[in-house]
Amino acid sequence: MVEIVREKIDFDKILQIVEDHGTGGAVIFVGRVRNHSDGRQVVRMEYEGYEKMAIVELRKIAESAKKRWPVKKLAIVHRLGMLELGEASVVIAVACAHRPQAFEACRFVIDMLKKTIPIWKKEFSPDGANWVDGVIPAQIHEEESIS
Amino acid sequence: MGTDLLRLEIENQQTVAEVIGEIKKQFPKLEKFEPALSYAVNDEYAKLDVKLKDGDELALLPPISGG
Numbered sequence: 001m002v003e004i005v006r007e008k009i010d011f012d013k014i015l016q017i018v019e020d021h022g023t024g025g026a027v028i029f030v031g032r033v034r035n036h037s038d039g040r041q042v043v044r045m046e047y048e049g050y051e052k053m054a055i056v057e058l059r060k061i062a063e064s065a066k067k068r069w070p071v072k073k074l075a076i077v078h079r080l081g082m083l084e085l086g087e088a089s090v091v092i093a094v095a096c097a098h099r100p101q102a103f104e105a106c107r108f109v110i111d112m113l114k115k116t117i118p119i120w121k122k123e124f125s126p127d128g129a130n131w132v133d134g135v136i137p138a139q140i141h142e143e144e145s146i147s
Numbered sequence: 148m149g150t151d152l153l154r155l156e157i158e159n160q161q162t163v164a165e166v167i168g169e170i171k172k173q174f175p176k177l178e179k180f181e182p183a184l185s186y187a188v189n190d191e192y193a194k195l196d197v198k199l200k201d202g203d204e205l206a207l208l209p210p211i212s213g214g
Contacts, residue, residue: 031214049213050206053190078213090214110214118187118206119213134210137185137192 002058025099031090050118164195
C-alpha cells in the first residue's frame with residue numbers, strides 16, 4: 001500500500017496493513033520533523049509534492065523492494081502540508097518472514113524515496129523560511145542500475 | 148516563474164529540450180535553474196530527447212527533498 005496523505009499519519013492502520021502470521025519481523029521507519037538543520041533551528045516544516053507522480057514513483061519503489069527481498073507486506077505513507085516538530089512526515093513498514101530481509105528492504109525503500117520521489121520541503125526557522133537544498137532525482141528503477 | 152499559467156503553442160513531436168527552449172524565450176530567468184532541473188512526461192522521469200504529443204503533461208522538477 002502506498003499513500004500520500006495531508007492529515008496525521010495513522011500508525012494503527014499501517015500496523016494492520018503489515019499484519020501477517022507468516023512474518024516474523026516487521027520493520028517500521030518513521031521520518032519526522034527535527035528541530036535543527038545545518039546548525040539552524042527549525043520550528044516547523046512544510047511539504048509539497050507533485051502528488052500523482054509521487055504515487056507512481058512510490059509504487060515503483062515498492063515493486064523494486066518486492067523483487068529484491070521476499071517482502072510479504074509493505075506500506076509507504078508520505079504526508080504533505082505543514083508539520084510541527086516531531087510529527088511523522090513518512091512512515092515505511094515492511095514485514096518479512098525473517099528480520100534481516102525486513103531491515104534491508106525498509107532501508108532500501110527510504111533511501112530510494114529520498115532519491116526519486118518528487119516532494120519538496122520548506123524549513124521554517126525563527127529567521128524565516130527556505131526550501132531545503134535537494135538532490136537531483138536519480139532515475140534508477142531499471143534493475144541493472146540498482147544492483 | 149512569475150506566473151501561474153502560461154499558454155504556449157508547440158508543434159506535435161517537439162522534444163522536451165525544444166519546449167524548454169520555447170519557455171525560456173518567455174522566461175529567460177529559467178536558464179539559471181536549468182542545470183538543476185529534471186523533467187517528467189506523464190508522471191515518468193523523461194530525458195531531454197523525449198518527444199511530446201498532444202495531451203502530454205510535461206513537468207519541470209527542481210531538486211527533490213522528500214522524506
